[in-house]
Amino acid sequence: MSDHTTLEAQIDQWRAYLQRRQAVVSADVDELEDHLRGQIADLTAGGLDDDEAFLVAVKRMGGLDAVSREFAREHSDRLWKQLVLVPGEPGARTWWRDLAVLLAFALGAGLAIKILVAATADEMVMVRNAAFVVLPFLAGWFAWKRRPAPVVAAVVVTVAAVLALAVNLYPFVPAGEGDPGMTAVLAATHAPVVLWLLVGVFYAGGAWRSHPRRMDFVRFTGELAVYLALIALGGGLLIGLTFGVLSLVEVDFEAALSGWVLPFAMPGALLVAAWLVEAKKSVVENIAPVLTRVFTPLTIVMLAAMFVVLLVGGPLTAVDRELLILMDAVLVLVLALLLYSISARDPHARPGVFDWVQLVLVGAALAVDAVALTAMVTRIAEFGLTANKTAALGLNLVLLAHLVWAARLGLGFVRGRQPFAAVERWQTAYLPAYGAWAAVVVLLFPPLFGFA
């Protein structure tokens, strides 16, 4: 038996080189190494020496850049955990250039807010236009980064423009002095949902049909929320400290704060958070999925308590739409917990305890919602539908359909009858339903309910 130390060293080196690729995890490296060794053994048995066999085997394995890119395509979730850009991908820009462009967009968003505030004194006009003046800059930054097809971009811009025209030109009837009507508030709160999904189209570089890209956008949204909360916390601290010090020397900070700092800081925070989520090069796990692990069991306890209280706690006949709105919030929470743990789950892992816990969570949410819905339907039958009740009820049904089907697929998965891909795909396939519903509320509710 000859000495194979050189060969072993070469294989080790090859392993280490491969291990540096973010899209290739160590189990894959093991698998590829097994392949390499199999090939080398066959080649040496055929008469080649170690060196030659190693070279031929490595050559047959293919270029590691190309292979790891192929891994990246299949396992985009792994890349997400680490680095967004695949090394060696053409067009990879340097991070500082990215940041400079981003800051320019953030500045633009701040100016747009300033112009909006200068143009009107009506608070409702500001509220319903805030998303329309800020989000285009975020979308613009993604468009600059990802270059979506012009046709897709044109369609997205058109849809956004139609929404903007609707919320601004519909003849909304105020309910009273300083009290906007129901449909005006509904339109103002639902338009940002549609806009956010439109931002998602740019985020996906126009590939809005792609399910992995949609899942990436879900991950992006979750991480963005966490980063934004942290930045807001830090920003609040800075403002508080500045306030404190300036008030000691009796300089009034108030005007500068509301006039200049906030209009630029708020959209700036959004864009910088987006940049951080995009560019973070940490090996840290995403935080949103970690939070779901913590809150899933707690939410189950909360839902169980709600279920008991709703059933025995008192006359549900007195409940109003507030119950529906709260139920919607509960379902959104459950959905977020579900979505973020699915987005971070290793699709190849076998069904485990946490998958059952999640199923219990969804089941409990459905049970609570069923009780609340029954109460609401009897009440609506008695008192009729208003715009608010219809919007809350509609959202409830949209959420319910999502969760019922997710529960069905989840059950199939833990029983081994469905691949995890089916569970995952359903989540991303259903996303446009939310945009469609929100668009209905923005565009059709005002005329349907007489702009009241």
Place this chain on the structure above:
Amino acid sequence: MRIDKDLVAASATPLVLGILAGGDLHGYAIVKRVAELSDGRMQWTDGMLYPLLHRLERLGYVEATWGTSEAGRRRKHYSLTTAGREALAERQAQWGVVSDALRQVWQDVRTGPQALRPAEGWA
């Protein structure tokens, strides 16, 4: 003869599914089997097989289990699932149509000039 890259890519999935229909195998054994079946004329970039296998696993067509090789190393074996068998049948039907159409077209090419001759004579 070098087989066109696109053709190799297109045939990879049905080949892998078909090979696994004959029994569980690990990656290198699949590559060897492909070389055997094509007398070494179909050369894969070996590394590309694994992302493909992982995709098939995600779609539920194959199942992977870790075992050990004769040398005592970790080795991943793949086996076809019921869904994989269905997918294979579907692919077989598709390829049947394609190869049928190709065969007819090539027969026409071969017999074409003769079939045209009377027309030429007529003109």
